[in-house]
Amino acid sequence: MKNSLISVLKHIGLVGGVHDFTPISSRMLADELGISQQSASKKILELLEDELITRRLGARRQFIKITDKGLNFLRSEYSDYQRLFELADYLTIRGVVTSGLGEGKYYVTQKGYMDQFMDKLWFKPYEGTLNIKISGRDLNKLSLIKNLDGIPIDGFEDHGRTFGKGKCFLCDIQGVECAIMDPNRTHYEKVIEIISKHYLRNKLKLKDGDVVEVRIAL
Amino acid sequence: MKNSLISVLKHIGLVGGVHDFTPISSRMLADELGISQQSASKKILELLEDELITRRLGARRQFIKITDKGLNFLRSEYSDYQRLFELADYLTIRGVVTSGLGEGKYYVTQKGYMDQFMDKLWFKPYEGTLNIKISGRDLNKLSLIKNLDGIPIDGFEDHGRTFGKGKCFLCDIQGVECAIMDPNRTHYEKVIEIISKHYLRNKLKLKDGDVVEVRIAL
DNA sequence: ATTACTAATATCCGAGTAT
DNA sequence: TATACTCGGATATTAGTAA
Numbered sequence: 001m002k003n004s005l006i007s008v009l010k011h012i013g014l015v016g017g018v019h020d021f022t023p024i025s026s027r028m029l030a031d032e033l034g035i036s037q038q039s040a041s042k043k044i045l046e047l048l049e050d051e052l053i054t055r056r057l058g059a060r061r062q063f064i065k066i067t068d069k070g071l072n073f074l075r076s077e078y079s080d081y082q083r084l085f086e087l088a089d090y091l092t093i094r095g096v097v098t099s100g101l102g103e104g105k106y107y108v109t110q111k112g113y114m115d116q117f118m119d120k121l122w123f124k125p126y127e128g129t130l131n132i133k134i135s136g137r138d139l140n141k142l143s144l145i146k147n148l149d150g151i152p153i154d155g156f157e158d159h160g161r162t163f164g165k166g167k168c169f170l171c172d173i174q175g176v177e178c179a180i181m182d183p184n185r186t187h188y189e190k191v192i193e194i195i196s197k198h199y200l201r202n203k204l205k206l207k208d209g210d211v212v213e214v215r216i217a218l
Numbered sequence: 219m220k221n222s223l224i225s226v227l228k229h230i231g232l233v234g235g236v237h238d239f240t241p242i243s244s245r246m247l248a249d250e251l252g253i254s255q256q257s258a259s260k261k262i263l264e265l266l267e268d269e270l271i272t273r274r275l276g277a278r279r280q281f282i283k284i285t286d287k288g289l290n291f292l293r294s295e296y297s298d299y300q301r302l303f304e305l306a307d308y309l310t311i312r313g314v315v316t317s318g319l320g321e322g323k324y325y326v327t328q329k330g331y332m333d334q335f336m337d338k339l340w341f342k343p344y345e346g347t348l349n350i351k352i353s354g355r356d357l358n359k360l361s362l363i364k365n366l367d368g369i370p371i372d373g374f375e376d377h378g379r380t381f382g383k384g385k386c387f388l389c390d391i392q393g394v395e396c397a398i399m400d401p402n403r404t405h406y407e408k409v410i411e412i413i414s415k416h417y418l419r420n421k422l423k424l425k426d427g428d429v430v431e432v433r434i435a436l
Numbered sequence: 437a438t439t440a441c442t443a444a445t446a447t448c449c450g451a452g453t454a455t
Numbered sequence: 456t457a458t459a460c461t462c463g464g465a466t467a468t469t470a471g472t473a474a
Contacts, residue, residue: 018306081296088236
């Protein structure tokens with residue numbers, strides 16, 4: 001299907017051709033698209049040829065209607081854009097649920113962090129983290145996260161022990177609100193740690209090896 | 219903006235260019251779009267020229283990212299499709315509020331009709347109709363309505379007077395539920411009569427001459 | 437491997453015009 | 456008025472290469 005025909009078909013749809021035979025003269029179409037009457041006429045013939053529109057040709061004017069084939073074509077274009085903006089507005093990382101070493105739990109439960117979570121994320125995390133191991137293509141998205149700003153979590157000292165700074169991203173797993181806690185320590189980590197006010201393994205019935213999608217709002 | 223560039227830009231978005239610099243070679247792009255490597259290279263240069271993408275050119279490969287301008291462009295395309303499918307799934311008729319002759323009120327308040335409205339539309343109409351005059355391109359949509367089935371309203375007799383059958387369409391005006399009452403009498407009428415449980419002129423602060431959109435679910 | 441130039445070719449567009 | 460044909464100039468695409 002020729003590229004220039006897509007926009008003509010879209011235009012016909014926008015002026016009413018999705019429903020019913022709509023009066024569309026080649027002159028009108030030409031003016032609206034900024035092309036010549038001759039070219040508009042040609043485009044209409046091409047669309048007819050491809051069976052993307054049908055037409056009732058009267059003495060004075062023609063009536064055009066988009067066919068099911070044409071509408072399907074437009075729907076597939078539409079779904080491309082839906083996918084694209086799902087990509088643009090959210091970042092979805094797929095990974096596998098794994099068991100950590102309890103390290104996450106140790107950090108998350110530190111008062112110095114906990115207070116910041118409540119303050120900045122507006123929820124009190126369950127005292128543990130869900131570890132998700134990322135692999136393959138999604139590793140690129142992980143490195144993308146490393147470069148995004150997110151919600152900064154400050155480092156602090158407690159009883160002479162130093163706790164490093166990090167950052168968080170609000171996200172959801174299967175619609176359940178949560179956040180990625182990304183410590184600044186390493187850039188080569190292939191595991192992300194999720195905190196949530198829920199115990200996610202119970203709430204979402206997750207066990208090691210399950211594949212989950214983490215969707216981050218940008 | 220050239221037509222063929224739109225689909226190239228969309229494609230770049232779909233393979234990751236919405237977020238970040240993504241490796242896209244002219245060869246890869248060419249194969250995916252079914253054009254020659256040379257043309258793909260040219261398209262990339264044109265997109266750069268129009269500032270719809272930016273690029274980091276490495277020794278072995280280039281990384282491409284869609285600019286804000288490019289993203290805005292794609293968003294406007296997206297909104298065209300949203301409008302189009304809003305049109306496909308709903309029928310929106312625009313018209314001007316006018317004063318009737320009180321005829322609508324006379325009919326609507328007949329018990330023979332009133333009972334059917336409550337039974338079939340699930341609301342008890344306010345005792346009057348809102349008249350909306352249709353003109354221009356929207357007249358075609360009106361004739362479309364004449365051909366749709368809708369919710370049938372039976373005719374009846376009362377005190378020797380005959381009341382004709384008609385049909386209704388559930389719709390909304392600015393989100394307020396209402397229905398179009400279409401009497402079967404004439405096909406050349408340019409006014410539609412709206413019934414609603416509310417007195418719409420008050421509820422929506424309408425006066426004669428105001429333009430309103432009536433949205434019918436198909 | 438890349439990207440992208442030049443030159444040849446294919447396609448598109450619109451003025452003039454027929455119907 | 457319409458739609459739509461022909462045909463020459465404009466534009467787009469690609470093959471052959473260079474860098």
